Amino acid sequence: MRTPNASRAALTLAALFLATLSLAALPAGVQARSSDRGKPMLINADDADHALDESQPTVLSGNVVITQGTLDIRSARADVTTRNNEPTRVVLTGSPARLKQEMDDGSPFSANASRIVYDLTSDTVTLTGNVTVNQRGNTMNGPRVVYNMKTGRVQASGTGTGSGNGRVSMRIEPKNPTPADESGND
Template identity: 85%
Template sequence: MRTPNASRTALMLAALLLVALPAGVLARSSDRTKPMLIDADNVVHALDESQPTVLSGNVVITQGTLDIRSARADVSIRNNEPTQVVLTGNPARLKQEMDDGSPFSADASRIVYDLTTDTVTLTGNVTVNQRGNTMNGPRVVYNMKTGRVQATRNGTDSGRVSMRIEPKNPAPADQPESD
């Protein structure tokens, strides 16, 4: 049986972890000072940290311009500190406005944020959009310590990585594009 305190604790732990989601990538710095709102159909929380806290069913997390939507969020805790969050969905979605006002979004079947290594791994039909540029592929790993992004095939997956980089000064609209 879940107590109200267990549910509240689960949501607070999820909030602590999710507030740290890829700061370098999803960087509207003022969002961290805003309240975080978390809605889910269900929360299951183990008081002894033996299992992750699980938010499931229409998970919606918002904080300022940050908007996260997934079917499920698993939050692992060790020594009262969040260590990992796993978002799953069809797809799991992250959206946020950057400090310069430009939009950032990422969709994937699975998004794993590992706080112990400061990495975010997106797998399964990954699409990342930022400032009009896109990256698509089966797997994208972002290292928040180094700022490095690596996009690869996923094991035996035959999918390829594709990118579209928009020119800084695009041609006027009345000129036809040339390939």
């Protein structure tokens, strides 16, 4: 049974996913499956710990699975902090935490990271630890990616995770790929 705060937590996780979609530099008009929002959200975990007075975060742990239509979120743990019955911060952790959803045009989108933090007070999503974002064959990889939902800016960093130096890499597929030369000549 879901409590009102657990339902808010789930909606916050869905908002986190939608914010993460922007990391993939989607073409104009491509959005998450719009029909998913009208479908029931199912939340499952091995354990849930919820403080009625908001003194501590709600913690979902052990095989956390959140689904809503084509939206699929999986993590080892989800910590949801609320103030005045509104979520203020969501932290997903896993090996990795995974988000995926089908876009309205039918293409898949996915994002993986060891830790995903959605701070609703600053409107930022921070993905750290082996970050991978995929959409339409385009990818972004690195140790740390921060998306500011207010400004629409994405900052990717090869450092700052405590795991030494890393690099940010992106692969952008052409809109109209050139057919392969059947003779093998370039």
